[in-house]
Amino acid sequence: MGGQIYSHSLAAIVPEFWKEAPLERPIVEKRIWFLTKDSKVSLSHKNPAFGAPPFNSFTVLRAKFDKWFVQKAVQKGAFYIPETLVEDVIREGKGKIIGVKTGRTQGELFAPVVVAADGVNSLLSKNASLHAEISPQNVALAVKEIIAMPKERIQDLFDLSGDQGLTIEIMGEITRGMVGVGFIYTNLTTVSVGLGCILSDWVNYKISPYDLIEEMKNHPVVKPLLSGGKIREYLAHLIPEGGYNAIPPLYADGLLVVGDAAMMVNGLHQEGSNLAMTSGRLAAETIIEAHKSGDFSAGRLSRYKKLLEESYVMKDLKKYRNSYPYLEGNRQLFTIYPQIINDAATEIIRVDGVPKLVKQAKIISATFKKRNLWGLAKDAFSAWRAFR
Amino acid sequence: MNLEDKLFLDRYVVDEIPHLRIINLDKCAICKKQQCLYTCPAQCYKLEEGRVVVSYEGCLECGTCRIICDEYKNIEWKYPRGGFGICYKYG
Structure with missing residues (x-):
């Protein structure tokens, strides 16, 4: 979507x-x-x-967009297999990931590294035991x-x-x-x-x-x-939308996790597709480097996380790491504040013979009725702490 | 427009194999919240003669039911097989 x-x-x-x-x-x-x-x-x-x-x-x-985007990858040499469900990762023994199992007959695909780009429901990274089920708060x-x-x-x-x-x-x-x-x-x-x-x-x-x-x-x-x-x-x-604190491990032996599968969404700014594209690009750069040495161990792939940390992706997610707990604990932002702002605007705009000083006093007392001075100050302070 | 009419606008290739399954019906009977009944955006979960039943055909594959059933973890959730399921025309 x-x-x-x-x-x-x-x-x-x-x-x-x-x-x-x-x-x-x-x-x-x-x-x-x-x-x-x-x-x-x-x-x-x-x-x-x-x-x-x-x-x-x-x-x-x-x-429409995805059809075009996948063709760009195909033009660069990617082999695209549509209408195929990836069901699980394949491991060498109990260790490194060496491919994926698809729903097709004889549908095992092997690769030196697998990129889990399977979105918010990422069953792939769950099957790879990188994280448990997502919580409904996240x-x-x-x-x-x-x-x-x-x-x-x-x-x-x-x-x-x-x-x-x-x-x-x-x-x-x-x-x-x-x-x-x-x-x-x-x-x-x-x-x-x-x-x-x-x-x-x-x-x-x-x-x-x-x-x-x-x-x-x-x-x-x-x-x-x-x-x-x-x-x-x-x-x-x-x-x-779990943010920085809910990001799963981003790499394992033979595996990288990108985009929504890695919780990379900046909900406050309605950004997500950009974080997904950047994380995909940084995963690709990591893999190209790893190919040079033929080493796809977690240690080598950890470079991906380092690149993400140097980019806006992790910096932004980190900046807003406390924003969701803040919003959940401050629901008045979604209820009382829109009411206060609208009531004030209505009062200011309405021309009814009431002197402006009286209107001003009315707005202030109506605001304090909904949220007292202590509440307003607390909201402002905790907002500053959550978003700074 | 009601929900059924909206879902009728969506295009599905329905698989004969269900991709959603209630693991243990007894657990639904003792579940107090039964949150699947009202949170599923396609209303795939309904009460029939007091029992929770699932119809996978109209599923939008969002994953909500799997995540909200966090007390009993009673929903087996997979994507439909390759080539099946919801096919958004716009997205």
Whole structure:
């Protein structure tokens, strides 16, 4: 299930990919919405520079994008075997990994090194005993709909020129207090709409994803943007959001783990595909080096981890290592704060003969009613500690 | 649009071999939360005459059921065989 790919990490693999890849729209604007039951405060940044080479990010539909991407690998000499399920790793005795077992008859494949790039559910790295089952606190469950609309209508509704696109992240009412966000991404002739929340929250709040996505689409602020659209597809996917503290071992004798399989997602910034591409590239560089000596031991492959640590991948994951515990322990960010911001905005904007000084006092006292001074100070301090 | 109609839009190549299996039905009977019934985004788990039953055909292969069944670990979860399962047209 796709969303955005990032120019910086893809161009490092396929230079000037935008000339040939099946992309949807270059993203020139990002909006963040804070919603209550019926109102919103929107924060946005738009820069046309993002809409010209080398670009910043693009929306993609993975069914199309992945077909192109795999062909790029094939052109470089990769042997691609589609419609084949990898079931397990093959070990030499009880030791090093020397290949994989597939679902085909006589489907054993041998290789000096295996790269587990099998996504969030990585049964491969689990079978290789690198980690136990993921905990429900460490993944988000996202559901999404692809909604078709005429190109011009998308441009008008979202104030876009030509093929340029935007993304909207939505905090507040629509997750009913669960830790998570909603999103609207513009594609060329479709819009991707959905929301993702921490899996343990779906369980504890007893909320069904198919109910909540309907509720979101019917929110008075969201609904007008989707009117007249036709649902084309309904999707569900897990996003590994456990962060730095949940990263499994990244290498073993004859094995490397990359991307979602290695928990490489920066949920706060909605980044993941870039971390996956960069980790894949660094795994490849490690393997090329290892080929020179013919040594694929864990010791030699540990270079992969070192390269990751030197890159933005581990640095960013480390920076935000306390962000999930923080968000889980501070649910008021998803409930009380959007309400406070919206109420204040309404009060300031409404012209009703009340003197501004009185309005100001009203806003302050209403804010303190929802969260006292100590609470506000504590939130600010712990946010600084979690995100610095 | 309700969930059944949405799932009808998705394209599946249904395998005759189920890729989801409840390991021990007795455990579901004593499970208090039965969180699979409401968290599965394709509603593959339903109560029939008081018993939890699974229908794998509409599965979106997200992995939710396997991870949330953390008390009894009672769901055997595999991907469908190669060439089968959900085939997203958009993704």
